Amino acid sequence: MNKEEYQKIVKKHEPPEDKLHNTIYAFLIGGCVGFIAEGLTQVIMNLANLPRIEASTWTCLIIIFFSSLFTGLGFFDNWITKAKAGLLLPTTGFAHSVTSSALDYKKEGLITGLGSNFFKLAGSVILYGIISAFILVIAKVIISG
Numbered sequence: 025m026n027k028e029e030y031q032k033i034v035k036k037h038e039p040p041e042d043k044l045h046n047t048i049y050a051f052l053i054g055g056c057v058g059f060i061a062e063g064l065t066q067v068i069m070n071l072a073n074l075p076r077i078e079a080s081t082w083t084c085l086i087i088i089f090f091s092s093l094f095t096g097l098g099f100f101d102n103w104i105t106k107a108k109a110g111l112l113l114p115t116t117g118f119a120h121s122v123t124s125s126a127l128d129y130k131k132e133g134l135i136t137g138l139g140s141n142f143f144k145l146a147g148s149v150i151l152y153g154i155i156s157a158f159i160l161v162i163a164k165v166i167i168s169g
Contacts, residue, residue, distance in 0.1 A: 053107040053110025121149075
């Protein structure tokens with residue numbers, strides 16, 4: 025059996041994906057994450073009397089911490105399975121990918137395990153983010169003359 029035949033069999037037995045439902049659900053979950061983050065920012069601004077930029081930084085750190093903690097405790101994967109892009113695209117997804125890589129390779133040691141695989145999933149996001157930023161800056165310089 026070659027790959028094409030195997031893919032046909034898999035596709036035949038695969039349940040159909042409800043893309044509209046998944047899109048709406050991801051939108052709502054992502055919106056809830058944003059709503060919670062904005063509420064947290066407001067609370068930090070009011071309680072700590074910080075400017076918005078500093079409160080936003082603390083909010084990001086808190087969200088990253090809890091995403092990593094929930095990944096380490098093992099239940100964030102279940103949330104991502106259900107919410108998909110609603111949790112993968114915000115900061116929570118980035119923190120989850122880094123923590124997952126760290127957990128997957130921790131038994132191989134600090135250097136060859138954690139060190140070499142820490143950004144295995146998130147590395148492409150960082151790479152293409154830097155390339156996109158570079159291209160956009162070049163375009164802005166050319167356009168603004």
